[in-house]
Amino acid sequence: MVRIIDRRFDSKNKSTVNRQRFMRRFKNQIREAVADAISGRSIKDLDNGESVSIPSKDLSEPQFHHGKGGIWENVFTGNDQFSSGDQINRPPGGGGSGSGKGKASKDGEGEDDFVFNLSREEFLDVFFDDLALPNLVKTQLARIHEYKSQRAGFTNDGTPANINVVRSLRGALGRRLALASPYSGKLRELQKQLEELLETRPNDDPEVLKLKDEIGILRAKIDAIPFIDTFDLRFNNRIKVPKPTTQAVMFCIMDVSGSMDEGKKATAKRFFMLLYLFLTRTYEHIEVVFIRHHTVAKEVNEEDFFHSRESGGTVVSSALDLMKEVLQQRYLNGAWNIYGAQASDGDNWENDSPHCRELLAESILPFLQYFAYIEITPGEPQNLWREYEKLLGAHANFAMQHIEGLPDIYPVFRELFKKRL
Amino acid sequence: MSAKRPKRKQPLPSPGEWTFELIEAYHLEIDRVAREYGLDTYPNQIELITSEQMMDAYSSVGMPVNYHHWSFGKSFMHTEKGYRRGQMGLAYEIVINSNPCIAYLMEENTMTMQALVIAHAAYGHNSFFKGNYLFKQWTNADAIVDYLIFARNYLSECEERYGEEEVELLLDSCHALMNVGVDRYKRPAKLSLNKELTRQRERAEYLQSQVNDLWRTLPAHQAKTQTFEEKRFPSEPQENLLYFIEKNAPLLEPWQREVVRIVRKIGQYFFPQRQTQVMNEGWATYWHYTLLNTLYDEGLLTDSFMMEFLHSHTNVVYQPSYNEPWYRGLNPYALGFAMWQDIRRICEHPTDEDRHWFPDIAGSNWRETFDFAMRNFKDESFVAQFLSPKVMRDFRLFAILDDDKESKLKVSAIHDEAGYRRVREILSDNYNLGSREPNLQVWNVDLRGDRSLTLRHQAYLRRPLNGDAEEVVKHVARLWGFVVRMEVAHEDGRVEVLHECRRDRRKSDGH
Numbered sequence: 024m025v026r027i028i029d030r031r032f033d034s035k036n037k038s039t040v041n042r043q044r045f046m047r048r049f050k051n052q053i054r055e056a057v058a059d060a061i062s063g064r065s066i067k068d069l070d071n072g073e074s075v076s077i078p079s080k081d082l083s084e085p086q087f088h089h090g091k092g093g094i095w096e097n098v099f100t101g102n103d104q105f106s107s108g109d110q111i112n113r114p115p116g117g118g119g120s121g122s123g124k125g126k127a128s129k130d131g132e133g134e135d136d137f138v139f140n141l142s143r144e145e146f147l148d149v150f151f152d153d154l155a156l157p158n159l160v161k162t163q164l165a166r167i168h169e170y171k172s173q174r175a176g177f178t179n180d181g182t183p184a185n186i187n188v189v190r191s192l193r194g195a196l197g198r199r200l201a202l203a204s205p206y207s208g209k210l211r212e213l214q215k216q217l218e219e220l221l222e223t224r225p226n227d228d229p230e231v232l233k234l235k236d237e238i239g240i241l242r243a244k245i246d247a248i249p250f251i252d253t254f255d256l257r258f259n260n261r262i263k264v265p266k267p268t269t270q271a272v273m274f275c276i277m278d279v280s281g282s283m284d285e286g287k288k289a290t291a292k293r294f295f296m297l298l299y300l301f302l303t304r305t306y307e308h309i310e311v312v313f314i315r316h317h318t319v320a321k322e323v324n325e326e327d328f329f330h331s332r333e334s335g336g337t338v339v340s341s342a343l344d345l346m347k348e349v350l351q352q353r354y355l356n357g358a359w360n361i362y363g364a365q366a367s368d369g370d371n372w373e374n375d376s377p378h379c380r381e382l383l384a385e386s387i388l389p390f391l392q393y394f395a396y397i398e399i400t401p402g403e404p405q406n407l408w409r410e411y412e413k414l415l416g417a418h419a420n421f422a423m424q425h426i427e428g429l430p431d432i433y434p435v436f437r438e439l440f441k442k443r444l
Numbered sequence: 445m446s447a448k449r450p451k452r453k454q455p456l457p458s459p460g461e462w463t464f465e466l467i468e469a470y471h472l473e474i475d476r477v478a479r480e481y482g483l484d485t486y487p488n489q490i491e492l493i494t495s496e497q498m499m500d501a502y503s504s505v506g507m508p509v510n511y512h513h514w515s516f517g518k519s520f521m522h523t524e525k526g527y528r529r530g531q532m533g534l535a536y537e538i539v540i541n542s543n544p545c546i547a548y549l550m551e552e553n554t555m556t557m558q559a560l561v562i563a564h565a566a567y568g569h570n571s572f573f574k575g576n577y578l579f580k581q582w583t584n585a586d587a588i589v590d591y592l593i594f595a596r597n598y599l600s601e602c603e604e605r606y607g608e609e610e611v612e613l614l615l616d617s618c619h620a621l622m623n624v625g626v627d628r629y630k631r632p633a634k635l636s637l638n639k640e641l642t643r644q645r646e647r648a649e650y651l652q653s654q655v656n657d658l659w660r661t662l663p664a665h666q667a668k669t670q671t672f673e674e675k676r677f678p679s680e681p682q683e684n685l686l687y688f689i690e691k692n693a694p695l696l697e698p699w700q701r702e703v704v705r706i707v708r709k710i711g712q713y714f715f716p717q718r719q720t721q722v723m724n725e726g727w728a729t730y731w732h733y734t735l736l737n738t739l740y741d742e743g744l745l746t747d748s749f750m751m752e753f754l755h756s757h758t759n760v761v762y763q764p765s766y767n768e769p770w771y772r773g774l775n776p777y778a779l780g781f782a783m784w785q786d787i788r789r790i791c792e793h794p795t796d797e798d799r800h801w802f803p804d805i806a807g808s809n810w811r812e813t814f815d816f817a818m819r820n821f822k823d824e825s826f827v828a829q830f831l832s833p834k835v836m837r838d839f840r841l842f843a844i845l846d847d848d849k850e851s852k853l854k855v856s857a858i859h860d861e862a863g864y865r866r867v868r869e870i871l872s873d874n875y876n877l878g879s880r881e882p883n884l885q886v887w888n889v890d891l892r893g894d895r896s897l898t899l900r901h902q903a904y905l906r907r908p909l910n911g912d913a914e915e916v917v918k919h920v921a922r923l924w925g926f927v928v929r930m931e932v933a934h935e936d937g938r939v940e941v942l943h944e945c946r947r948d949r950r951k952s953d954g955h
Contacts, residue, residue, distance in 0.1 A: 045517030085912035093907030101765020102842040
């Protein structure tokens with residue numbers, strides 16, 4: 024009596040729930056690991072999962088067992104040299120003693136970290152589990168120079184590589200039948216006459232010869248119909264369909280004046296990275312424009328943006344002017360979702376701040392999906408903050424946050440991009 | 445396999461790929477031969493699964509259903525990582541002690557491997573599950589799958605009601621005590637789904653009332669105080685920590701008691717397996733070897749089948765020597781297989797030595813002796829009873845005494861006339877759970893004072909507890925709800941407190 028059951032097509036992921044439980048339980052460790060991973064990566068290197076390691080003591084499942092020490096007497100195999108009563112030196116590392124059964128090694132080596140791989144999705148989900156960008160309006164999203172090739176029936180002309188043989192031959196056959204039809208009717212008639220004639224007359228009778236000539240002419244006419252004609256050719260038709268891709272541009276604006284030290288820049292870098300990371304989830308193609316400024320603003324590459332040293336005073340409006348210029352030149356064709364992120368210590372030339380607010384309100388914010396300002400300063404908000412505060416009510420796509428140090432960055436990010444219903 | 449073997453039958457086809465028809469054909473023959481040898485088994489249910497599903501089964505401790513817990517996810521990820529990187533192969537089979545007996549075959553196996561697994565699991569292990577006294581006493585094959593379903597449903601109901609986190613914390617604590625949740629000398633009641641369901645509510649109410657009675661805070665009469673002071677609780681030390689907590693922990697809710705009970709019952713289910721590894725694996729290995737060889741002798745198996753089969757079999761029973769880098773202790777498959785083979789040899793072709801050592805079984809009917817040994821022993825007693833000098837010589841067994849107070853190890857006995865009994869004694873003791881695992885007892889509850897619970901470790905041969913003990917004590921404290929103390933009683937009579945966990949649940953959890 025036996026039952027043989029094929030379970031191979033049953034649901035495969037019985038352990039999914041348990042995996043999720045695991046992820047949830049060690050969410051904090053996993054988050055930390057992910058944050059560490061990001062600081063070591065370039066801002067655009069986000070296509071990979073991450074191997075996460077958790078100290079195994081954190082996830083040990085403790086139980087009562089014996090530890091090392093005391094008296095143990097164990098049996099081993101393969102005696103090749105010992106007699107009763109022999110004294111042996113302890114093997115280095117204490118192997119061979121302990122509780123036998125391999126438990127000693129379990130205690131001894133248990134310190135390795137537990138390493139496992141987050142898939143890319145899980146990696147990103149750790150950050151974005153409950154986030155979504157506000158006002159996610161997709162504007163004109165087609166990128167002109169990217170096409171998708173797609174089949175669209177058959178055409179009468181094309182390249183030889185695209186000839187559709189079946190269609191072409193079918194056409195040729197039809198044409199041949201049609202062109203030959205007047206002759207073949209006549210041919211059948213003549214052949215019938217010939218057969219009847221041959222029953223009464225000999226082979227070399229003039230009537231017979233005449234009929235045979237006519238049949239020969241008809242045959243030649245039918246044979247002269249071309250087997251295939253250019254007219255018969257059919258080609259597979261492929262058309263190019265514009266592939267809609269969503270694209271965004273992200274402006275990173277950072278104050279690099281003397282008052283912004285390395286620590287503040289590192290904080291700002293985290294913030295830009297996180298923003299970029301989030302945008303990659305929403306958009307297929309993202310361009311990043313780095314603008315740094317002190318009293319004058321300059322568009323630079325990523326390396327210079329984060330690492331070159333500058334000093335001097337601060338005129339924030341210089342950067343906003345440059346951003347406006349770049350916007351108008353490159354991105355205001357309706358094809359871009361535009362995001363802005365500005366990091367500063369808030370220390371601005373006093374008379375410049377109101378001008379910044381105006382610039383933002385009139386020339387920048389109307390075109391943007393979202394603009395986030397973070398002020399990295401340990402103390403009271405500075406003058407720029409106070410000016411920007413006035414924008415808050417009137418512009419739903421504007422947000423600002425105050426950050427004191429590195430540990431604040433993630434909560435702030437969540438606050439900024441919290442789901443808005 | 446003798447050369448004069450008569451080829452009576454047409455051999456079964458042995459292509460690399462298996463098919464359902466072939467599995468059935470092989471099973472039919474294996475079943476027939478097993479019956480001829482008198483193997484008594486539960487009906488078989490053979491399930492074909494993928495490697496993915498095998499990993500699932502691995503990580504839920506080999507059970508077809510189980511409740512959800514992060515630790516199973518951890519073990520799945522661990523297994524998956526090892527498997528994907530090729531560091532680790534998966535077992536060819538998993539077999540579940542249930543009625544019908546479920547054996548999993550992996551899709552990736554060749555036909556030969558499937559036949560090997562059927563013989564090994566569906567006849568070897570299966571008959572052992574059905575016959576061995578420990579399994580009969582401690583597990584109920586008819587009810588286990590139903591019980592697991594009950595457990596999973598109950599736990600997910602608890603999760604809905606009290607929150608996943610709450611249940612998870614409770615399970616963590618219970619898991620920490622899973623290996624001290626067994627009465628080693630008492631026989632548990634049989635599991636039954638219906639009984640569990642109908643009696644679960646009753647039990648919960650009754651238990652709660654008992655507990656409440658235990659902790660009644662009505663002022664006691666002065667006159668009675670004297671007698672109270674004499675009284676200990678528990679009146680005798682208890683070795684089953686989980687059971688004690690289930691019945692007596694003052695602050696547990698009824699549903700929490702039920703969860704403790706579920707973990708205890710499932711832990712108990714694995715208790716026999718931990719004690720019969722050598723016997724059980726040896727038995728299954730012996731029977732796959734014997735059944736398939738019998739089929740070969742009948743002419744039913746091709747030579748190529750046998751080559752592949754013997755290759756796998758030899759790997760399974762390989763026993764490295766102590767000085768080889770891949771030595772991981774005694775291989776239970778190797779030792780068990782050798783011992784069962786040896787018992788048959790003693791029965792059929794006893795030497796003078798065997799007659800001297802085993803007067804009872806030398807020359808007896810081997811099938812009856814096998815049956816007796818399989819039914820009535822566990823590793824500890826099996827080794828003590830049946831390990832023969834010949835097997836000790838073949839394995840070149842020797843015993844090492846490791847006393848941490850001595851600078852050198854001492855060879856206490858080897859495979860010679862003077863040492864046979866000693867080696868056997870020591871090996872038997874190695875398989876004795878009582879000395880392998882620490883002896884822990886619920887020693888006392890301070891009923892009249894702070895309600896603290898004292899656990900006592902009776903040290904044996906100065907063996908200490910491992911570093912986990914402190915963590916486990918915290919888990920006990922979470923369940924108990926009041927102070928929990930862990931003390932060790934040394935053999936010279938000294939008692940010292942190892943850990944103390946002050947965790948007043950009433951305050952921290954707002955009770």
